[in-house]
Amino acid sequence: MAPLTSLALQLCLAAVAFAAPLADHQIKTLGMNPGQQYGTGGGIVGFIVLVLDIIIWIEVLKSSRPPSHKILWCVLVFIFPVVGALAYWVLSDRKKWNDQQYEVLP
DSSP, rough: OOOHHHHHHHHHHHHHHHHHHOOOOHHHHHHHGGSSSSSSHHHHHHHHHHHHHHHHHHHHHHOOOOOHHHHHHHHHHHHHHHHHHHHHHSSSSSHHHOOOOOOOOO
């Protein structure tokens, strides 16, 4: 579980770094207008979408779905982060696939 946690932390840190506004000299170098400096990496909304997508990937991969369904959901959320996440939360039968049935020993 440690490699997955490390990867998630690295992705979060990268998202924060890319969401930072550009400096004035970077804006001039890239030939951008000063109003274009925000939203270069998605900002706070992009970071929230990234975190939600990572949570969905972890939930899907830990579920008892067939492998083909896991791949389909992960690819859908990867290609369409916002629409895929909304579709997953609304259309997937999360309770059915995420209920863990444990046997109680006498």
